[in-house]
Amino acid sequence: MIPFRATGHPKAAVVLVTAAVLMTGGCSSSSPPSSRPSGPKNAAVVMPEVSSVPRLITAADRALPVAPYLLSDQQSDELTAAQATLTEQCMARFGFPYKSPAPAPAFRPRTPTEFRYGVTDPARAAVDGFAPPGSRTVPTPAEPPSLSARTTLVLTGTNDPHVKPGSKAAGGQVYHGRKIPVGGCVGEARARLRSDGPEAGGDAELSNDINIDSFETSRKHPLVKAVFAKWSRCMRARGFSYPDPLAATGDSAWRTSTASTKEKAAARADAECKKQNNVVGVWYTVDAALQRQAIEKNSAALAKIRKAIRTRLDLAAAVLAE
Template identity: 30%
Template sequence: MGLTVGVSGCTSQSQNSDVVTAGSYKTAVYPLDQYRVSYEQLTTLTRAVAVVTQKCMRRFGFDVPVPANLSNGKFQGMDDRYGLADADHARTLGYHDKKPTPVEVTYESRFPLEATAVLQGVDPTTGQPIPATDARGVPAGGCRKEGIRALFAGTASESANGDLAEDLIRDALKRSTADDRVQKLIKKWQECGKKAGYEWSTPHNVRVDWSNKSIGTPKPNQEEIDAALTDVRCKNESGLLDTWVSVNVEFQKKSQETNSEKLRQYKAENDTHLKNAATILTAG
């Protein structure tokens, strides 16, 4: 599966006894993905909160439309859990992210400064919560909080399980990265890069370093593309990529088993939130 671009010199997968061959970057099924809130679902949840917030703000004389390009607070870029791993992406975009979607904005940013007290439920001069005895009748936590309460209605708490799935996914990746099976192959990936003229520290650092270099440039130059292709080639030829995927999946399975009840509750809560959001958006 290794690419032929650049200077070769890595051990092939078939000859590498350190390689765990069960994984595949393109086809891997991650056990914890089923519990994640998708980008589209998160946008729906965010819009529902904004709609309730809008209705509340109108009661206080602030009528601000919910923007079409509403931000859900989540960046939608390349999958870089293993650094750069997609050869097609490397060939066309180097370390650049895919063409960005139209700039998104938060609903809160559309309000004038004088709306802060009602929006956030906080006195801007003192930083203290507006008391329930306030004559304006500002809801606890402001109109923003009223929107959140409407979304979370029927669940035990607004943050009963926090962002459980994402926390467990990050933990599994961290543990897989530190695993000896992966660390051995990171060294082989580094050796492969060195033979091609590159000094690499970690797969993530290489991706971040190039991303920082390319800030403000609309497309990659040939130097970046060559480096990106070599990076991906070395991940494949060393066996790092598939092994890392396999070990990550392994840790996710263990995490799923250990946290099965929490995950069940977490999914049930998210399902309720999505139903609440659908009701809110249907009512308009």
């Protein structure tokens, strides 16, 4: 399973391990699409040495090394608000009293690492099962307002179904003596915030790769495999047979609107066995070590990403301050 973020916009920075229950999703730097971790995507990774492992019940209060190169929920919200403001200002110039739709409400963990390694609180798991409250339901987005052809043209730069709305291929027409910006008012707002790159305002591909790859690779590390084996034996003693925590979390039996009695029992056992065997401490330590290794290899590209994030946030702050 690939970890992912569930928010009002497509951001892949926050990772949730509730497989088959939650979903992913960016606002981020304008790094070029070629900015990927060094070496082929599926190249063998040298497993880092781990000298000491803290005892952790949860990693919710622990940041991962890649965090500075990804947008937080708050930062994404600021960029979204600034883009909405700029879009509305542009539309007003063309005589349209346009109001940007509010992002659909969605589940968000308290921190990016709160559920990265699955459930960790036995008491909460006994009540909620594997999915935190609010995470089982995919929010239904509000019905988009019906816009006239003229409004759509100015907003997105096109009425042509073969042209991507808001893209650089749209716009350029003249409406009431004013030239429609590239990508329409949406494109203008994105460009003002430096959000018109390949990620379309999402987290940089390199940052996302490091965040996801470290999680996937950590499961193959000898220390993590060993602690998973201990966890599995602990689960068997409680009547549940799974090779690792992801298999327990992703059991298709849990794909229900509410947690069953069996799911609650399994989730509680999962959290208790993690605590008993320091699964989170080992897993987080290896995950973080892999990220530090990747960050060191890609330090120059990541420095540009961090600078771009800062620039975009400064631009957004200036817009919102007005």
